[in-house]
Amino acid sequence: xxxxxxxxxxxxxxxxxxxxxxxxxxxxxxxxxxxxxxxxxxxxxxxxxxxxxxxxxxxxxxxxxxxxxxxxxxxxxxxxxxxxxxxxxxxxxxxxxxxxxxxxxxxxxxxxxxxxxxxxxxxxxxxxxxxxxxxxxxxxxxxxxxxxxxxxxxxxxxxxxxxxxxxxxxxxxxxxxxxxxxxxxxxxxxxxxxxxxxxxxxxxxxxxxxxxxxxxxxxxxxxxxxxxxxxxxxxxxxxxxxxxxxxxxxxxxxxxxxxx
Numbered sequence: 001x002x003x004x005x006x007x008x009x010x011x012x013x014x015x016x017x018x019x020x021x022x023x024x025x026x027x028x029x030x031x032x033x034x035x036x037x038x039x040x041x042x043x044x045x046x047x048x049x050x051x052x053x054x055x056x057x058x059x060x061x062x063x064x065x066x067x068x069x070x071x072x073x074x075x076x077x078x079x080x081x082x083x084x085x086x087x088x089x090x091x092x093x094x095x096x097x098x099x100x101x102x103x104x105x106x107x108x109x110x111x112x113x114x115x116x117x118x119x120x121x122x123x124x125x126x127x128x129x130x131x132x133x134x135x136x137x138x139x140x141x142x143x144x145x146x147x148x149x150x151x152x153x154x155x156x157x158x159x160x161x162x163x164x165x166x167x168x169x170x171x172x173x174x175x176x177x178x179x180x181x182x183x184x185x186x187x188x189x190x191x192x193x194x195x196x197x198x199x200x201x202x203x204x205x206x207x208x209x210x211x212x213x214x215x216x217x218x219x220x221x222x223x224x225x226x227x228x229x230x231x232x233x234x235x236x237x238x239x240x241x242x243x244x245x246x247x248x249x250x251x252x253x254x255x256x257x258x259x260x
Contacts, residue, residue, distance in 0.1 A: 016053075019045055023053050024062060024078060029140050033071040082139070089114075091216060092124045094260070095253045099126040099224070102249050106242065108228045110249075111136065113149050118165075118172055120150045120223065128228075145169050145180045148199040148211030149225035151187035155197055156213030156221050162188075187211075196243040201230055208233040210243045212250040217257065224250055 026034060026042040034042070036050045043050070054072050057063040061077040092112065099110040107128035113120040119141040127135070136142070144150035144165070154162055166184070173180045187197035196212045203209075209227020216222065226246040227233060233242065 019043075019049065020053050020057060023050070023057060024074070027074050027078075029137065033066065033069065033073045035069075035071045039072075089123055089222075090260070091214070091222060091253065091257065094256050095224070096124055096126065098249050098252055099124065102126075102226065102245060103128045106226070106245065108226055108233070108242065109136070110224065110226045110246070111149065112222060112224050113142075114220070114222045115144060115150075115153055116141070118144045118168060120144055120147060120153065123222070130228075130232075143203060145173065145184060146199060146203040147225065148197055148209040148227060149223045150211075151184060151197045151199060152191065152211030152213040152223040152225070153221050154184055155188045155191035156215060156223070194243065195247045198238055198243065199227075200235060200238070206230050208235070208238055210238055210246055212246050214250050214254060 022043045022045070023039060026039050036047060036054060039045075039054065040047050040050045045053075054063060054065075058065050058072065058075075061075055063072045063078075064075040065072055095112055099112065102108075103110040103126040107130045109128065110126045111122050112124040113122050115121075120143070122136055122138050122140045122142075125136055125138060125140075142149065144154065154165065157165070166181070169180065169184075170177050183199075183202055190197050191213070196210050198208070198210045200208050206229055207227060208230040209225050211223055211225045213221055213223045224246060226242050
């Protein structure tokens, strides 16, 4: 990039807005109440900056403050933005009935997600009837590199985007990169050969799952996964049942979207 373009890009970049959004990103499932010190640790921003940003976000209705605990939590303003985002993904409405049917038939969890930096975030999740299916809600985040959903997305994105993400993942995983890279490369090959990818204890040793991507009409890539406890889902069942069934389900979603 030329110096002129760099200068123009920096001039158009609003640092204060970016920092405010980093504050909102710091809240995750299981960490919904955070104090200024915790926010500073999570974002790397100075405490005085954090204090100004949390005050502003509270005034605007994006955070609420619990005076007794001295902590903040997301407020209705964030919820409104989240639902507006979910509503823009029409694939959720099309896919949900098919996802629920598959979850019920196989007694597994079936989820739909999209990429957020180096994570996948759940847009929809359907559960089987069993008590041991994975309990992850909409908004839950899972790793991009080691999960079936994340690997499915990596297998379907354009080569240029995959190369960019691999470089970021290499820096993120550091000492564990060789194992992570091998898992991703195998997933790309598996998707080319069989139309689905898998994570067999790679994300969590007691979870096995398969994943299939879907390229939407606007070229956005989302991904589905299907899985559960490894002691219930053998590798044979992944290959003979879950993988082919999920692949067929995603094909059905694609065909419906093509005629909407």
